[in-house]
Amino acid sequence: MKRAMSSTYMQWAKKRSGSRYNLATSGLRSYSLAGLPVTIEDLDPLSRAGGYGYPPLTEVLAAHCGVAPENVVTAAGTSMANMLAMAAILEPGDEVLVEHPAYELLLAALGYLQADIRRFSRRAENGFALDPAEVELAITPRTRLIVITNLHNPSSAFATEEQLRPIGAIARRVGARVLMDEVYVDAQFQLAPRPSVHMGPEFVVTSSLTKVYGLSGLRCGWILAEPELARRIWLLDDLFDVNMAHPAERLSVVVFQNFERIREQSRALLDTNRVLLNQFLASRTDLEVRPLEFGTTVFPRLLTGAVDQFCELFRDKYDGTVVPGSFFEMADHFRIGIGGETGALRESLEKLGVALDEFGKSTDSLTVAVR
Numbered sequence: 001m002k003r004a005m006s007s008t009y010m011q012w013a014k015k016r017s018g019s020r021y022n023l024a025t026s027g028l029r030s031y032s033l034a035g036l037p038v039t040i041e042d043l044d045p046l047s048r049a050g051g052y053g054y055p056p057l058t059e060v061l062a063a064h065c066g067v068a069p070e071n072v073v074t075a076a077g078t079s080m081a082n083m084l085a086m087a088a089i090l091e092p093g094d095e096v097l098v099e100h101p102a103y104e105l106l107l108a109a110l111g112y113l114q115a116d117i118r119r120f121s122r123r124a125e126n127g128f129a130l131d132p133a134e135v136e137l138a139i140t141p142r143t144r145l146i147v148i149t150n151l152h153n154p155s156s157a158f159a160t161e162e163q164l165r166p167i168g169a170i171a172r173r174v175g176a177r178v179l180m181d182e183v184y185v186d187a188q189f190q191l192a193p194r195p196s197v198h199m200g201p202e203f204v205v206t207s208s209l210t211k212v213y214g215l216s217g218l219r220c221g222w223i224l225a226e227p228e229l230a231r232r233i234w235l236l237d238d239l240f241d242v243n244m245a246h247p248a249e250r251l252s253v254v255v256f257q258n259f260e261r262i263r264e265q266s267r268a269l270l271d272t273n274r275v276l277l278n279q280f281l282a283s284r285t286d287l288e289v290r291p292l293e294f295g296t297t298v299f300p301r302l303l304t305g306a307v308d309q310f311c312e313l314f315r316d317k318y319d320g321t322v323v324p325g326s327f328f329e330m331a332d333h334f335r336i337g338i339g340g341e342t343g344a345l346r347e348s349l350e351k352l353g354v355a356l357d358e359f360g361k362s363t364d365s366l367t368v369a370v371r
Helices: 008-015 055-065 077-089 104-112 132-138 161-174 185-191 227-237 246-257 259-282 307-318 342-370
Strands: 072-076 095-100 116-121 143-149 177-181 203-208 220-224 334-337
Touching: 008 104, 055 072, 055 220, 055 246, 072 077, 072 227, 077 104, 077 143, 077 177, 077 203, 077 220, 077 227, 095 104, 104 116, 104 143, 116 132, 132 161, 143 161, 161 177, 185 259, 220 246, 246 259, 259 342, 307 334, 307 342
Parallel strands: 095 116, 095 143, 143 177, 177 203
Antiparallel strands: 072 220, 203 220
């Protein structure tokens, strides 16, 4: 089995996603440091003694998630949390069951770990809902891990506890674990469920402050797992890191001390932006998608023409970007992110509409010419 050595999506995101009318970003606009009640003195000293985790951060995370500190491992964002959790659980050749469509970086990380990847479907015609029956059809006695995102990346479909509990039972039956990437689930705010780790020791949760709160610069990510696995993950992290950047750890504690205010600001922004998005989607006859209920992204299907060609037009002529669905294995879809400032989102959606109109006319002309 050839080991994956890179992520095609991350290369695109770092080099090609930036634009004036940027609808490719899945997180919220960057939170201002001025919004945190800190001084330079609060960040001193710049380093700390060794040990596994910064106790004030581990303890505030445990309280936030409703678990004991020994269930918490901190990590540099959700992507590193996913990598550490999967690497601690899997051996090369282990079978992993992954949702389809899926976030490409998860598949690339599993490729690097030399996992044997199998798939189960989250079907577009069902709004990408999580269906335990699909997992039941795909599971085998060899499965060691089931990987799910909640809210689903890219569609923002929500998986309820009623949908997840049967999957936990399926995993227990074959001795597997369930990795829940919950980095987007807080976009439900007061309606957000408790972390799924509370449903049983087979569940392992990853998350961070990056997507819903605009705090990606802190790289404050975490893993929630039963204590024995958490200890194993801490020891594995020794191969990658000594300690996280201490000023970021200290700032993350301050974030949780002011969490309700920060969450309310994020909720207000997304509530406003979601209305704009759904108005835009309702005006389009060339896109197929359900209205967005929660989340920071939506994943419409383009009904005519090739998405990659449309993305090129939108970027080259209009200086705009969306994420091509090919990065999620669905080439007739694209992902729109709505976490930017409201004025910028309004302008970007307007440009997206103009680009779609032009692309539709060129596609119609091509169809007539072929006939």
